[in-house]
Amino acid sequence: MSAKPWGGVFDGATDPRVEKFTESVSFDHRLYAQDVRGSIAHANMLAAVGVLTPVEAKQISVGLEEIGGEIAAGTFAFRQDLEDVHMNIERALIDRIGDVGRKLHTGRSRxxxxxxxxxxxxxxxxxxxxxxxxxxxxxxxxxxxxxxxxxxxxxxxxxxxxxxxxxxxxxxxxxxxxxxxxxxxxxxxxxxxxxxxxxxxxxxxxxxxxxxxxxxxxxxxxxxxxxxxxxxxxxxxxxxxxxxxxxxxxxxxxxxxxxxxxxxxxxxxxxxxxxxxxxxxxxxxxxxxxxxxxxxxxxxxxxxxxxxxxxxxxxxxxxxxxxxxxxxxxxxxxxxxxxxxxxxxxxxxxxxxxxxxxxRLEHGYLDATTLMEYLIGHGVPQRSAHEIIGRLVASAMKQRMPLAELPLAEFQQAHSALDEKVFNVLGVEHAIAAFQSVGSTAPPKVAEQVASWRNHLGC
Structure with missing residues (x-):
């Protein structure tokens, strides 16, 4: 029998450089456990349809499990000339149980x-x-x-x-x-x-x-x-x-x-x-x-x-x-x-x-958008509110202070809706508390999400 599983039609040896170039066992040996599982299932099916006897299927299964155990233990010697993990396992099986092992590949291809x-x-x-x-x-x-x-x-x-x-x-x-x-x-x-x-x-x-x-x-x-x-x-x-x-x-x-x-x-x-x-x-x-x-x-x-x-x-x-x-x-x-x-x-x-x-939380005017939406809540169109708050931010930047430190008079000059209640939405603590939408950083919404994730992940 040829050393190659496909060698019957060939009348000469493979160039060793080709064997080295085409081999994959150096990396596909990682598939050995899956190859053993798949081959055992295939053998049991061949027995069920009458291609193998139950005794032959058992011989194959036992042989494959032994080979898989040796590979897992690191005692199995892979051969480069057999190309891949599949042919290495099959050849080892044939060497152990003889012609019964040659029946395993019936009805399948590599x-x-x-x-x-x-x-x-x-x-x-x-x-x-x-x-x-x-x-x-x-x-x-x-x-x-x-x-x-x-x-x-x-x-x-x-x-x-x-x-x-x-x-x-x-x-x-x-x-x-x-x-x-x-x-x-x-x-x-x-x-x-x-x-x-x-x-x-x-x-x-x-x-x-x-x-x-x-x-x-x-x-x-x-x-x-x-x-x-x-x-x-x-x-x-x-x-x-x-x-x-x-x-x-x-x-x-x-x-x-x-x-x-x-x-x-x-x-x-x-x-x-x-x-x-x-x-x-x-x-x-x-x-x-x-x-x-x-x-x-x-x-x-x-x-x-x-x-x-x-x-x-x-x-x-x-x-x-x-x-x-x-x-x-x-x-x-x-x-x-x-x-x-x-x-x-x-x-x-x-x-x-x-x-x-x-x-440093008050750096960067993190509350500006909340202030803009406060104005929107008082009937000011979004684009207008955006411009008004932008001017207030520019003023605060020039004075090197947060929005919450601007005098009330400056807010009222910017828009009449910005009365003393404006300070209830300024600063990061107030800005966080103002959020409402689903999916936002609103504390109650976040708490709900935390509870949901804890339940989902069991932690």
Whole structure:
């Protein structure tokens, strides 16, 4: 028998440089557990339809489980000349149980076998990343008890805009992460369709039971078209996109907290366990975990772009180009998982510099919009109110004082509706209390949201 599973038609050996160039076992060995699970399910189905005897199916299952155990223990020797994890496992099975092992590949091709294993791996990884996202959400929600009532300056264009509760800020990231979890769930539904049994591209003449395999492996259904199944990598690219969105959200958070931890902002003290120092400057406490979280987003974005380019010109059905998909997906999943694991710890361990924040809260005229809306409540058109308050802000800026320190006469000169009650909406405390709309930073609305998130996350 040829050393190659496809070698019967060849009359010469493969150039060793080709073996090195085409192998994938150096990275797809990560699929070994999924390959064992899929092959056992396939063997049991072959026994159910009469291709294997029950004894043969048992021999195969026991042999595969032994091989899987050796791989997990690190005692299995992978061979580069056998190309990939699938052929390594199959050859080891044949070496152990003989011709019965040669029956396992009946009714399938490596094309649908690879796709099945990859879908199983992505499905498992989606569940793991969803758990990490949940942990990060819990870390933000658990901050809400510690930071109850703390007011922060909210920014647009990186300029101070309006006051917001710290808890409102933490829950903003819970919302982003929840959308990431929703995208993962949607992706999982499309991943969770069984391709096994569509064979190379046209299906098989053997009367297999694909639904039985789907049920055994927990797939929601079977891929309907064999040509589509052989060529499809939508599921992998969609997963890479969802990972990219998660990385983008983490990068935004990291950038913000890097700024907040500077002397210039002085909003936040990062936990030193997640910082590093300088080799020359003894005073430095550098936010390296946050910087690398921001930086590693670039590789996740790059992996998505590589996958999109990979499939852009491929004809139906399978092409060997598709071997290049796994390293990109593996790398993105590993990178995002590592970032998420550290993110939850950083969020839990950071401390707001409350005195520093509070001492500068009246800088930036955070109450100007509230004052404008106070005028609107007295029947002044929005554009007119905007201009009136803009002039008052300009006056306060020239006098280097907050709006609340302007004399009442100046307010009344600006508009008759601005009587002594105007001071009830000026200052960040009054501005925060004035908010009313659903989804706003109004304290009662935020409290409702905190309670809702605690109930949702069980924390």
């Amino acid at each position: 094309n649908d076998q690879v796709s099945t294993d990859f879908r199983l791996w992505i499905r498992d990884t989606i569940d793991q990343i969803d758990a990490l996202l949940t942990d990060l959400q819990r870390a933000f929600v658990q901050r809400c008890g510690r930071d109850e009532g703390v007011i922060l300056p909210g920014y647009t264009h990186l300029q101070r805009a309006q006051p917001v509760l710290a808890n409102h800020y933490w829950l903003a990231y819970c919302e982003k992460l929840q959308r990431d979890r929703s995208r993962l769930a949607d992706c999982r539904g499309r991943v969770n369709q069984l391709p096994l049994g569509t064979a190379a591209l046209a299906g098989t003449t053997i009367a297999i039971d694909r639904q039985m395999v789907a049920d055994s492996l927990g797939f929601e259904g079977v891929v309907a078209n064999s040509l589509d199944s052989s060529s499809d990598r939508d599921f992998a690219i969609e997963f890479a996109f969802v990972l990219t969105m998660i990385a983008e959200h983490l990068s935004t958070w990291a950038e913000e907290w890097i700024l907040w931890s500077t002397c210039e902002f002085n909003f936040l003290q990062l936990p030193q366990a997640y910082c590093t120092g300088s080799s020359i400057m003894p005073q430095k406490i550098n936010p390296d975990v946050l910087e690398l979280t921001r930086g590693k987003t670039a590789r996740v974005v790059g992996n998505l772009q590589a996958l999109l380019v990979l499939v852009k010109g491929l004809p139906l059905a399978y092409n060997r180009d598709l071997q290049e998909d796994k390293e990109r997906v593996f790398d993105s999943a590993d990178t995002v998982s590592a970032c998420l694991e550290l993110a939850a710890a950083v969020v839990a361990g950071a401390e707001l510099n409350r005195e520093a924040i509070s001492s």
